[in-house]
Amino acid sequence: MDNKKNITIGIDLDDTISSSNEMFIKYAKLYNKEKKINFKIDETQWDLDKSFGWNDNNYKEFCKQYLRTLLNEAEIKYNAAEKINKLKNEGYKIIIITSRNEKELNDMYSFTEKWLKNHNINYDKLIINSLQKEEECLKNKVNIFIDDNMKNCMNVYKKLQIPVFLFDGLYNTNDKYSNIERVYSWDEIYLKIKNIVEEN
Ligand SMILES: [Mg+2]
Numbered sequence: 223m224d225n226k227k228n229i230t231i232g233i234d235l236d237d238t239i240s241s242s243n244e245m246f247i248k249y250a251k252l253y254n255k256e257k258k259i260n261f262k263i264d265e266t267q268w269d270l271d272k273s274f275g276w277n278d279n280n281y282k283e284f285c286k287q288y289l290r291t292l293l294n295e296a297e298i299k300y301n302a303a304e305k306i307n308k309l310k311n312e313g314y315k316i317i318i319i320t321s322r323n324e325k326e327l328n329d330m331y332s333f334t335e336k337w338l339k340n341h342n343i344n345y346d347k348l349i350i351n352s353l354q355k356e357e358e359c360l361k362n363k364v365n366i367f368i369d370d371n372m373k374n375c376m377n378v379y380k381k382l383q384i385p386v387f388l389f390d391g392l393y394n395t396n397d398k399y400s401n402i403e404r405v406y407s408w409d410e411i412y413l414k415i416k417n418i419v420e421e422n
Contacts (some may be wrong), residue, residue, distance in 0.1 A: 227242075228313070228365075229313075229315065229365045229366065229419065230315040230316075230317060230362060230363055230364050230365050231309060231314050231315065231316055231317070231364070231365070231366045231367075232317050232318070232319050232355070232362065232366070232367040232368070232370060232378075233306070233316065233319065233367075233368050233369075234318075234319060234320060234355075234369035234370060234371065234374065234389070235318055235319075235320040235322065235334070236296075236320065236322070237295075237370040237391055238299075238368055238369055238389045239296055239298060239299060239302045239306070239343065239372050240293075240296040240299065240302075240341075241296055241297050241298070241299055242292065242293060242296040242397070243392075243393075244296070245293070245295050245296045245316060246291070246292055246320050246384070247263070247265060247294040247336075248268065249284070249288040249291070249292045250263065250273075250274045250284065251263060251298075251361065252288075252301050253274075253284050253287065253288065254274060254275070255282075255284075255346050257280070257407070259274070259275055259276075259280070260275075261274060261275030262264070265392050265393065266283035266392050266393055266395070266396075267328075267376055267393060268291055268298070268371075268393045268394070273309075273393070274285075275356070278283050278355045281285045285326045285327070289327060290327055293322075293327075293334075293337065294337065296337075298341045298343075299407075299408060300407060300408065301407065301408040301409055302341075302343070302408045303341055303342050303343050305408040305409065305411065305412040306344070306345070306385070306410070307342070307343065307344045307406070308347070308411065308412065309415065310344045310345065311344075311389070314415075315345050315346045315347075316344070316345040316347075317346060317347045317349065317358075317364065318338070318343075318345050318347070318348045318349065318358075319352045319355050319358050319364075319395070320334065320348075320349070320351050320352060321348055321350075321355075322350050322351070323350060323351040324350070324351065324382050329348050330350055330351075331348070334348060335348060335349060341383060341406075347362070349362075351360055352372065354377070354379070354380045355369065355374045355377065355378055356374075356377040356381035356382065359378050359381070359382055359384075360381060360382060364378075364382065364384065365377075365384055365385075366384060366386075366415060366418065367382075367384060367386045367387070368386075368387045368389060368405070368411060369386075369387075369388065369389065370372075370388065370389040370391045370394060371394070372388055372394055372397035372399065372402070372414055374404065375387075375388050375399070375402045376399055379399070379401050379402060380403070385403075385414075385418050386401070386402050386403075387402070387403050387404075387411060388402050388403070388404050388405065389405055389406075389411075390405065390406045
């Protein structure tokens with residue numbers, strides 16, 4: 223990878239750039255209290271039935287009631303904007319690929335654009351509604367991918383055989399896959415990207 227201008231970095235949004243999960247849990251607790259859902263919340267689970275005791279209707283209702291508020295309140299991860307903007311200034315192409323979709327919020331694209339703007343993140347392209355991130359990565363010639371969802375990471379790695387990083391989270395601590403490296407911060411991601419590019 224000799225020319226940074228030809229390197230595209232695909233980045234997930236929720237719990238890779240933003241800290242949405244914390245807010246999700248806060249409002250999920252509130253929702254369960256209101257709905258008298260007596261379930262011992264398990265923050266280490268990925269699936270909503272196992273973490274909050276929800277079915278699909280609970281999730282739909284929860285989104286209607288709380289999703290806008292919680293995504294708005296979600297803070298940005300430490301140094302995410304600094305490092306992403308630095309990479310962009312150095313010539314890397316930044317594509318944000320999220321499964322957020324318009325069934326959850328009808329103005330999801332502009333709503334998300336606004337959040338990114340409010341947090342001073344510079345990027346080249348925002349893709350929402352991405353259920354198969356490996357397809358978007360292929361279409362957009364992504365060279366390096368970062369996500370907190372192991373399934374997405376594995377699918378992208380299998381399809382493209384590119385460097386893939388899993389952003390650490392409570393719900394993915396037990397997920398392991400030999401070709402996917404776990405990362406804990408944007409400072410670390412930045413250094414690892416530089417290493418990959420300089421080694422090649
Ligand atoms: Mg995510």
